[in-house]
Amino acid sequence: MIAGGGFGGFYAARALERLLPAQSAHVTLVNEANFMLYTPLLPGAAGGTLDPRHVVVPLRSQLRRTDLVIGAVTGADHSQATLGVRRIDGEQLELCYDQLIIALGSVSRTLPIPGLAEHAIGLKSLPDATALRNQVLNCLDIAESVEDRARRAEYLGFVFVGAGYAGVEGLAELQDFAAQAIELYPRCRAQGMRWVLVEARPRIMQEVPDSLAQFAERELRARGIEVRTDTTLRELTARAATLSDGETIAARTLVWTAGVKPSPVVARLALPLDREGRIVADETMRVDHRAHAAPVWAIGDCAAVPDASRPGQSCPPTAQHAIRQGRLVARNVAASLAGGRARPFRYRTKGVVAELGRNQAVAITLGIRWRGLSAWLIARTYHLLLMPGLGRRLRLLADWNVALVFGRDPSSPGRLGSPTPLADE
Numbered sequence: 544m545i546a547g548g549g550f551g552g553f554y555a556a557r558a559l560e561r562l563l564p565a566q567s568a569h570v571t572l573v574n575e576a577n578f579m580l581y582t583p584l585l586p587g588a589a590g591g592t593l594d595p596r597h598v599v600v601p602l603r604s605q606l607r608r609t610d611l612v613i614g615a616v617t618g619a620d621h622s623q624a625t626l627g628v629r630r631i632d633g634e635q636l637e638l639c640y641d642q643l644i645i646a647l648g649s650v651s652r653t654l655p656i657p658g659l660a661e662h663a664i665g666l667k668s669l670p671d672a673t674a675l676r677n678q679v680l681n682c683l684d685i686a687e688s689v690e691d692r693a694r695r696a697e698y699l700g701f702v703f704v705g706a707g708y709a710g711v712e713g714l715a716e717l718q719d720f721a722a723q724a725i726e727l728y729p730r731c732r733a734q735g736m737r738w739v740l741v742e743a744r745p746r747i748m749q750e751v752p753d754s755l756a757q758f759a760e761r762e763l764r765a766r767g768i769e770v771r772t773d774t775t776l777r778e779l780t781a782r783a784a785t786l787s788d789g790e791t792i793a794a795r796t797l798v799w800t801a802g803v804k805p806s807p808v809v810a811r812l813a814l815p816l817d818r819e820g821r822i823v824a825d826e827t828m829r830v831d832h833r834a835h836a837a838p839v840w841a842i843g844d845c846a847a848v849p850d851a852s853r854p855g856q857s858c859p860p861t862a863q864h865a866i867r868q869g870r871l872v873a874r875n876v877a878a879s880l881a882g883g884r885a886r887p888f889r890y891r892t893k894g895v896v897a898e899l900g901r902n903q904a905v906a907i908t909l910g911i912r913w914r915g916l917s918a919w920l921i922a923r924t925y926h927l928l929l930m931p932g933l934g935r936r937l938r939l940l941a942d943w944n945v946a947l948v949f950g951r952d953p954s955s956p957g958r959l960g961s962p963t964p965l966a967d968e
């Protein structure tokens with residue numbers, strides 16, 4: 544039984560399909576949606592270079608020997624070895640397991656900042672990416688018809704808080720998108736937009752070395768984006784963001800990309816948690832099992848797995864780690880079923896890629912640092928190779944090339960997915 548079908552859960556299921564002989568075992572995957580979200584491409588979906596449907600991997604077409612249950616994990620009883628699941632039709636199920644892999648991922652980590660929960664948008668899910676693109680276009684559409692210059696500035700102000708790769712990539716892609724779209728809005732173009740990146744630490748992009756972070760910062764500043772390091776968000780209203788340096792920025796859009804925390808349901812699974820709320824696992828990814836009727840494993844963003852390359856610390860929340868943990872946990876489950884020994888997780892980050900829009904990126908691959916166009920080509924090739932399935936890769940390639948030739952798509956899908964209510968009048 545695998546709970547969660549993101550990077551960790553998907554790769555665990557795929558590896559189990561390959562490792563376990565047909566008919567020898569029954570693999571079930573429980574996930575909220577019938578697809579895996581390829582999160583590193585979310586900024587591309589928000590920025591209009593990729594169709595949102597093309598940044599996901601349909602689970603059924605990729606996992607032919609796995610039973611899929613689409614619903615939400617609600618709890619677990621490890622003494623009975625059962626997992627509680629609320630199926631999408633609302634029916635509550637109790638699913639039995641012989642081995643349980645928990646890969647429930649993470650959600651945006653918020654802080655108790657006045658107005659944040661009410662007015663900010665995250666960049667963690669497909670609805671977030673679609674909502675952000677709509678928000679940028681809605682702001683331009685409204686600003687274009689607002690007479691008052693100060694009020695118009697509110698709609699043309701965009702603030703991102705948190706300058707990890709999700710924040711930097713998201714801001715760069717959206718700003719690039721808005722810079723193209725604004726050509727269709729003469730009044731907005733005359734006034735200009737304001738884009739601000741706020742980071743609490745002394746520099747942006749902790750994931751890459753200083754020289755690459757500086758390149759990324761120079762690239763953003765050259766586009767007119769303001770980068771505020773050593774600064775935090777103090778307060779947010781519907782119309783403005785106030786920073787720790789006392790400045791109030793007129794903005795109707797604030798994107799919160801300042802870190803993640805484990806999915807809330809993890810706290811209801813009656814498993815040992817660390818200070819950050821992650822499930823404590825040993826180096827083989829096994830969870831303390833004395834009171835458990837059957838083995839439980841935890842991987843990915845929701846798990847605190849010891850990081851062999853940084854003694855005393857847990858693995859960082861990255862797709863690279865989740866994928867490799869997924870593959871290894873499958874081997875360990877197969878070994879456990881065959882009475883063999885589980886292997887410890889050992890992985891050192893081999894590289895990082897971060898796209899900056901406008902055919903620019905920063906990357907590190909096997910210790911070599913890349914920036915600019917070469918890094919951008921590496922980043923796109925990397926995602927193309929990592930995306931599971933030829934059909935999905937071709938969709939990405941088609942979207943990217945169409946955007947290169949014809950620019951980003953400036954249409955706002957708005958209420959797509961919510962049907963128009965049938966009414967008599």
Ligand SMILES: Cc1cc2nc3c(=O)[nH]c(=O)nc-3n(C[C@H](O)[C@H](O)[C@H](O)COP(=O)(O)OP(=O)(O)OC[C@H]3O[C@@H](n4cnc5c(N)ncnc54)[C@H](O)[C@@H]3O)c2cc1C
Nearest residue numbers: 547549550551575582615616648843844860861862863865
């Ligand atoms: C915008 C963005 C860009 C990123 N870029 C990179 C990058 O370039 N490189 C990199 O290495 N990492 C990147 N990451 C981080 C990466 O996405 C995560 O580390 C990775 O997805 C973790 O994998 P996971 O399997 O633990 O969780 P996820 O991939 O989040 O999967 C968790 C799954 O569990 C499901 N789930 C959650 N709760 C429930 C429930 N109650 N019931 C049923 N299902 C549930 C979710 O729907 C999801 O399918 C990025 C993240 C974001 C947000």
